[in-house]
Amino acid sequence: MVDFHTHILPGIDDGSRDVELSLQMLYEELKNGVDHVVFTPHFYADHDSIDNFLKRRERSCRKLMAEIESDEELSRIKYAFGAEVYYFGGIGNAADVRKLCILDTDILLLEMPFCQWTDAMYEDVAKLIRKQKLTIILAHIERYIDFQKKKDVWDRIFELPVIPQMNAGPFMDWKRRRKVLKLADAQEMILLGSDAHNMDSRKPNLAAACSWIQKKLGEEFLSGQERLEQQLLGV
Ligand SMILES: [Fe+2]
Numbered sequence: 001m002v003d004f005h006t007h008i009l010p011g012i013d014d015g016s017r018d019v020e021l022s023l024q025m026l027y028e029e030l031k032n033g034v035d036h037v038v039f040t041p042h043f044y045a046d047h048d049s050i051d052n053f054l055k056r057r058e059r060s061c062r063k064l065m066a067e068i069e070s071d072e073e074l075s076r077i078k079y080a081f082g083a084e085v086y087y088f089g090g091i092g093n094a095a096d097v098r099k100l101c102i103l104d105t106d107i108l109l110l111e112m113p114f115c116q117w118t119d120a121m122y123e124d125v126a127k128l129i130r131k132q133k134l135t136i137i138l139a140h141i142e143r144y145i146d147f148q149k150k151k152d153v154w155d156r157i158f159e160l161p162v163i164p165q166m167n168a169g170p171f172m173d174w175k176r177r178r179k180v181l182k183l184a185d186a187q188e189m190i191l192l193g194s195d196a197h198n199m200d201s202r203k204p205n206l207a208a209a210c211s212w213i214q215k216k217l218g219e220e221f222l223s224g225q226e227r228l229e230q231q232l233l234g235v
Contacts, residue, residue: 001226001229004137016197032204035076082102084109087112092132113144137163141164165190166193168195
C-alpha cells in the first residue's frame, strides 16, 4: 500500500522535527502495511522559492536516507519525493510547479485554500490539467467542504479529471466518520493518505481506516484504490 501524503521528512515543515521521529513514523507505516511512502512536505509560494524548497528537501532527504540505508526493515520500503503545494493565484500559469511533482511523474499534490472557492481558483486548476498537462491529486478534500456555502465551483472542479485524496484520520473519528464516508461514496474513487505529521495526534494510520472503509464500501472500493496506486507510481 502507498501512503501518498506524509510529513515525515525531518525539519522541513510542521511535520517530523528530527530524524529520530521520522524513523519512528516509518516504523509505524510498516505496522500499517505501507510499503511505499511518498514524502510530501508543505510548499508555500509566499514563503519560499521552488528552487530553495528543493534544496531544503534534498538536505532533509539526505539526512534521513543515510539512517534508512543502515536499517534492514526500513530499507524494504520504497520512497518517493514530492510536495504538498498550497494553491496560489496564477499557479495555473506557473510552469516551474512541475518541479514539485512526485519524482519524475506529472502528479502534483495540490492543497486548496480553506475558504469559499472562486472562479479564478477553478481556472487555475483547469489550467494545471489542460495547459500544463499535470495529474492533480486534491489533498484532503474533506477539509474544504464546510467552506463551500456555494457549491458551484466545487462541483465544477470535481468535474475536472482530479484525483480526490482523503485523510484516514476522520474515518476513525466517530463524530466525523458518517459525513466523510458519504463524501467518499460520492466519488468514483479516492486515494487515502495519512497526512501524518507526528506520533501523537497525527500518526501514520492507514490500516484501520482501510479496513473500516472496506467494511462499509466494499472490497471493490479498495481494489480500485490499489489499481490507481499502481497506475500512478508504477508499483
Ligand atoms: Fe498535509
